[in-house]
Amino acid sequence: MKTIYPLIHKFRSSFGGGIAWRLKKHSEVVEKHLNPGEEVLYAFCGQKNSGPFEWFDTYVAVITTKRMLFGHKNLLWGYVLSSVTPDMYNDLQVFQGLLWGKIRIDTVKELIILTNLPKNSLDDIETNISEYMMEQKKQYVKEGN
Numbered sequence: 001m002k003t004i005y006p007l008i009h010k011f012r013s014s015f016g017g018g019i020a021w022r023l024k025k026h027s028e029v030v031e032k033h034l035n036p037g038e039e040v041l042y043a044f045c046g047q048k049n050s051g052p053f054e055w056f057d058t059y060v061a062v063i064t065t066k067r068m069l070f071g072h073k074n075l076l077w078g079y080v081l082s083s084v085t086p087d088m089y090n091d092l093q094v095f096q097g098l099l100w101g102k103i104r105i106d107t108v109k110e111l112i113i114l115t116n117l118p119k120n121s122l123d124d125i126e127t128n129i130s131e132y133m134m135e136q137k138k139q140y141v142k143e144g145n
Contacts, residue, residue, distance in 0.1 A: 004031050004062055007043035015121035018100060020045040026060040029071035029079045038064045042128040046114035061114060063132050086136035094126050
């Protein structure tokens with residue numbers, strides 16, 4: 001069942017601009033790694049790189065009922081998948097530039113930077129990630145603290 005690509009297409013239609021390539025292939029990588037019973041809540045796409053002029057590392061980012069997934073299909077063979085569970089999530093930063101936006105997702109082990117996002121999508125992305133993580137983090141707070 002293909003659930004991710006229609007959400008990515010909806011994101012691209014809602015928020016024009018940004019840079020993303022080969023979205024069906026990247027969506028298939030994440031789709032392959034969904035666990036049984038895991039539902040997709042939100043999806044968006046951007047470049048996972050260090051500079052605004054590096055346009056070749058498109059990633060699909062997905063929030064599911066259990067975690068966040070970031071997938072990228074390599075051009076010739078193989079793929080890259082990163083998973084962030086709510087207990088590993090630390091912080092989110094949003095940056096708006098002249099042409100595009102950028103978000104930084106700080107985790108316990110790595111810093112995930114997604115760039116070349118449409119400027120008008122930053123509020124939507126931040127709201128969805130923050131709301132999801134705040135809700136999920138409640139499960140990790142021990143009673144009596």
